[in-house]
Structure formats: C-alpha cells, structure tokens
Amino acid sequence: MAIDHLDGALLELLAREPRIGVLEASRRLGVARGTVQARLDRLQSNGVIRGFGPDVDPAALGYPVTAFATLEIKQGQGADVRAHLTTVPEVLELHTTTGHGDMLCRLVARSNADLQRVIDRVVGFDGIVRASTAIVMENPVPLRIIPLVQQASGD
Amino acid sequence: MAIDHLDGALLELLAREPRIGVLEASRRLGVARGTVQARLDRLQSNGVIRGFGPDVDPAALGYPVTAFATLEIKQGQGADVRAHLTTVPEVLELHTTTGHGDMLCRLVARSNADLQRVIDRVVGFDGIVRASTAIVMENPVPLRIIPLVQQASGD
DNA sequence: ACCTCGCTATACATAATGCCCAGAGAATGC
DNA sequence: GCATTCTCTGGGCATTATGTATAGCGAGGT
Numbered sequence: 547m548a549i550d551h552l553d554g555a556l557l558e559l560l561a562r563e564p565r566i567g568v569l570e571a572s573r574r575l576g577v578a579r580g581t582v583q584a585r586l587d588r589l590q591s592n593g594v595i596r597g598f599g600p601d602v603d604p605a606a607l608g609y610p611v612t613a614f615a616t617l618e619i620k621q622g623q624g625a626d627v628r629a630h631l632t633t634v635p636e637v638l639e640l641h642t643t644t645g646h647g648d649m650l651c652r653l654v655a656r657s658n659a660d661l662q663r664v665i666d667r668v669v670g671f672d673g674i675v676r677a678s679t680a681i682v683m684e685n686p687v688p689l690r691i692i693p694l695v696q697q698a699s700g701d
Numbered sequence: 702m703a704i705d706h707l708d709g710a711l712l713e714l715l716a717r718e719p720r721i722g723v724l725e726a727s728r729r730l731g732v733a734r735g736t737v738q739a740r741l742d743r744l745q746s747n748g749v750i751r752g753f754g755p756d757v758d759p760a761a762l763g764y765p766v767t768a769f770a771t772l773e774i775k776q777g778q779g780a781d782v783r784a785h786l787t788t789v790p791e792v793l794e795l796h797t798t799t800g801h802g803d804m805l806c807r808l809v810a811r812s813n814a815d816l817q818r819v820i821d822r823v824v825g826f827d828g829i830v831r832a833s834t835a836i837v838m839e840n841p842v843p844l845r846i847i848p849l850v851q852q853a854s855g856d
Numbered sequence: 857a858c859c860t861c862g863c864t865a866t867a868c869a870t871a872a873t874g875c876c877c878a879g880a881g882a883a884t885g886c
Numbered sequence: 887g888c889a890t891t892c893t894c895t896g897g898g899c900a901t902t903a904t905g906t907a908t909a910g911c912g913a914g915g916t
Contacts, residue, residue, distance in 0.1 A: 548763055557755060564753035569903055578864045583905090594761040598719035600712060601751040602846045607853040608703060614769075614798065614805055616835075628841040635852045640842035643769065643835035650769055650835060651842070654849065680771075680798035680805060686783040687795035687806070689844075691757045694809065697790045698762040724872055733895045738874090 549594060552577065554699025556585055557595075561692055564598065604638070609654035611661050612682040615668060619647035623673025630671045636664045653679075704749060707732065709854025711740055712750075716847055719753065759793070764809040766816050767837040770823060774802035778828025785826045791819045808834075 549557075552575065559571055568586065572579040589595045604612070619627050624647065631637045631651060639652040653668065655661035661681070669677045704712075707730065714726055721729070727737040744750045759767070774782050779802065786792045786806060794807040808823065810816035816836070824832045 557757060560755045564755070567903060579904095580865085581863055584862080592761055593758055596756040596758050598753050598755055600715045600719070600753055602712060602850060603748055603751050604846070604849060606747055606749040607849060609849065609853075612796070614796070632842055635848035637842060638846065638849070639844045640840070641767070641769070641837045642839040642841065643837055645835060648835065650837075652844075680800060680803065682796045682798055682805075684797040685795070686797065687787055687792060689794045689807075691759070691793065693790035694759060694762060694764065694793070695757060698764075722872060734873095735896085736894055739893080 549589070549695070549699045551699050553585055553589060554695050556582065557589070557695045558692055604654045609636070609656055611655040611658060612685075613653045613655070613661055613679050614682070615651050615653055615665065615677050615679045617649040617651065617669070617674050618676040619649060620673045620675055621647060627671060627673040631668065634664070634667055637668065704744070704850070704854050706854050708740055708744060708749075709850050711737065712744070712850045713847055759809045764791070764811055766810040766813060768808045768810070768816055768834050769837070770806050770808055770820065770832050770834045772804040772806065772824070772829050773831040774804060775828045775830055776802060782826060782828045786823065789819070789822055792823065
C-alpha cells in the first residue's frame with residue numbers, strides 16, 4: 547500500500563513532464579518498460595493515481611477571483627445543502643468539517659462584484675444559517691503533492 | 702481568451718477519459734486531428750490547461766486525514782511564514798486571504814493523532830499568532846472544474 | 857533447497873504522433 | 887465588393903509508442 551522509491555520517482559517524473567509516455571519514462575528512470583507499465587497499473591488500481599485529468603486554470607477561463615466560504619448548516623439539512631451546492635458551477639469544492647453543521651467550500655467568480663452574485667446564490671438556500679467568506683489574495687503554495695510523495699516514498 | 706464550445710467539449714472529454722490521445726479525441730468530437738491538436742496547443746499556451754499532472758490521492762499514500770487551518774499572522778511576517786509552510790510536506794496548499802494577516806492552508810495527516818504533530822509543526826513558528834483548524838469529515842464535492850468549463854463555453 | 861514475485865530483455869503487430877501540405881469556408885478590414 | 891487572414895479539413899509519410907506475450911534471472915521468504 548505504501549509506495550517505494552521507484553514509485554515516488556515515477557510520480558515525480560509524471561508530475562514534472564506529464565505528457566511523456568511509458569517508454570520515455572522507463573528510459574529516464576533507467577528501468578525496463580514493463581516495469582514502468584506494471585508500476586503505473588498498480589498505482590492506478592491502488593487508487594494512488596486517480597487519473598490524469600487536465601489541470602484547468604479557472605483564472606484563464608475568466609474566473610480570477612477565488613474565495614473560501616464557511617457555511618453554518620441547519621441541523622438535518624446537510625443533504626439538501628450539498629445537493630444545492632452541487633448545482634452551482636462556481637462551487638469548485640465542498641467539504642463538511644468538524645463543528646456544528648459546518649461546511650467549507652471553494653468558490654470562484656469573474657470579479658469581486660461577481661463574487662457577490664455567487665455568494666448570494668450559494669447562501670440563498672434554506673438550510674444555510676450563516677456564511678462567512680474569505681477572499682483569496684495570493685496563493686503562495688498552489689495545490690501540490692510532490693513533497694508528500696517524497697516523504698511517503700522515503701525521500 | 703474565452704473558450705468556445707469545441708474547447709469545452711474537448712476539456713470535458715479529456716477530464717472524463719484522460720488517457721485518450723489526440724487522434725481518438727478527434728474521432729469522438731467529429732473534427733479533424735489537426736483541429737484538436739491546434740486547440741490543445743492553444744489551450745496550453747493560453748494557460749487554460751496548466752498541465753496533465755497525475756492526480757494523486759493523499760489518502761492512498763497513507764494520509765487519509767485532511768484539515769483546513771486558518772492562521773493569523775503577525776504583521777510583516779508574511780514572507781517568513783510562507784517560506785516556513787513551504788517546507789512542510791503536509792501543507793498541500795496555502796492561500797493568503799482578506800482579513801488581518803490571515804492565511805488558509807490545507808493539511809493532510811496520517812491520523813487524527815498525527816494531525817496534532819503536523820499542526821504543531823505548522824504553528825511552531827514565530828510569525829503565527831493563532832491558528833484554528835477544521836478537520837474534514839466528508840468531501841461531497843471533490844475538486845471539479847467541468848461545470849465551470851461548461852458555463853464558460855456557453856454550455 | 858524450493859517457490860514466488862518482480863524486473864529485465866526481446867519480439868511483433870497495431871496504432872498514434874509529429875510534421876508536412878493544399879484547398880475550402882468564413883470572418884475581418886479596407 | 888474585394889482581398890486578406892484564420893481555421894478547419896483531409897491526406898500522406900516516417901518515426902515512435904503501445905499492447906501483449908515470452909523466457910530468463912535474482913532476491914525473498916518458508
């Protein structure tokens with residue numbers, strides 16, 4: 547279940563140059579192609595690699611504003627709120643967290659003004675008692691996984 | 702800069718079946734291969750597609766616990782704190798937000814007990830005044846982009 | 857000593873890629 | 887109205903990668 551050093555190196559390589567193929571990866575890593583193929587298969591059936599989806603930048607789509615909203619949910623309304631938030635395209639991510647019916651969601655918007663519209667749409671729902679929003683100014687550490695992979699593979 | 706319907710369909714297709722090639726994509730979309738190739742090139746140089754990095758699941762690496770920490774930062778210590786957090790592998794993401802020197806970061810840990818260690822490491826730094834942590838219980842909406850792509854491409 | 861497992865090395869048919877080009881249609885500027 | 891520019895099409899061709907299979911080899915555990 548844990549990954550070894552070769553798995554780690556493979557993941558790093560794929561993260562740096564995602565479009566290289568199995569053959570090229572095997573050359574870089576100095577192992578046989580079959581080995582890389584087997585490792586990749588295992589990592590995917592393990593669930594370590596969920597997929598290779600394109601990494602789309604919301605800013606480039608015209609949504610340069612990101613915000614995080616903490617929502618307080620009325621007891622028993624969780625499922626309804628989840629269903630509601632799923633229908634809002636600007637909700638990129640939703641988590642339920644410890645606390646009293648709290649949720650945390652990541653939003654994007656076309657502008658600060660547009661963010662108001664998004665928030666109104668998000669909180670304009672019965673089960674939501676209160677919402678507090680934090681607008682993201684900088685993103686010093688974009689979503690990353692390599693350092694964790696290195697740690698998990700024993701550096 | 703905005704994307705059209707074909708771009709949107711291409712992104713959806715890539716998101717659903719990331720390992721299909723340019724040729725297969727062109728067959729599915731009913732356009733010529735050169736067109737898909739040109740669109741892909743443009744989306745990448747546009748920055749709409751940042752890359753195709755492997756989507757690694759921290760849980761499968763042995764880090765099943767996710768948490769969000771809000772950090773209050775001492776005035777003028779922002780850069781130091783950022784540098785510090787960058788060195789912590791369990792910090793997957795870091796944002797600076799509106800508010801009074803606030804940051805929001807996403808953490809993972811091997812267990813709830815391990816989370817304590819991670820938090821101690823995160824907040825064991827001079828510039829951090831206060832931290833409050835919310836542990837993620839469920840993730841009803843995992844990070845997604847397709848609905849936004851559909852909206853941006855005019856459905 | 858034996859067995860299993862993962863890696864190597866090689867083979868071969870099929871498929872995809874990178875790159876080229878000429879031509880058709882639509883949109884834009886003059 | 888007309889010329890220019892873009893984008894898409896459809897084809898070709900050499901090179902490269904993939905999927906799949908095989909046999910041998912060495913390290914580990916029992």
